[in-house]
Amino acid sequence: MEYRNSFKFEKLIIWQKAMELGEQVHVICKNFPKDELFNLSSQFKRATDSIALNISEGAILQSNLEQKKFIGYAIRSLAEVITCLYKAINRKYLNDSVFDKMYKDCQDLMNMMIAFRKNIK
Secondary structure, eight states: OOOOOOSGGGGOHHHHHHHHHHHHHHHHHTTSOGGGTTTHHHHHHHHHHHHHHHHHHHHTOSOHHHHHHHHHHHHHHHHHHHHHHHHHHHTTSSOHHHHHHHHHHHHHHHHHHHHHHHTOO
16 A cells, blocks of 8 residues: 555554554464454454554654653564464464564564664664
């Protein structure tokens, strides 16, 4: 998807990657069993959405300390997503190739967010 870039956070690669990850999770959760609708599927989607939401909220703040705090929330949400990935593969809701691709995407995003947080002065 192409973003309009009207807001500062829309230009951030970490926000764009978080948005893409959220859409990937939304698609794969459609294949989870119906009894997971209000359990793992819901938690997985909320944690993934929380990443982009916290990045955008942090990006509009004036205080560097506050910005770092919200990137920290996004990092913790990403850790939840990784745990949800493991839950999903352990329950056989994902195949190895989907898990591996999403795990790599999470790993890349985690590294990018940590580097971004370190660069906030």
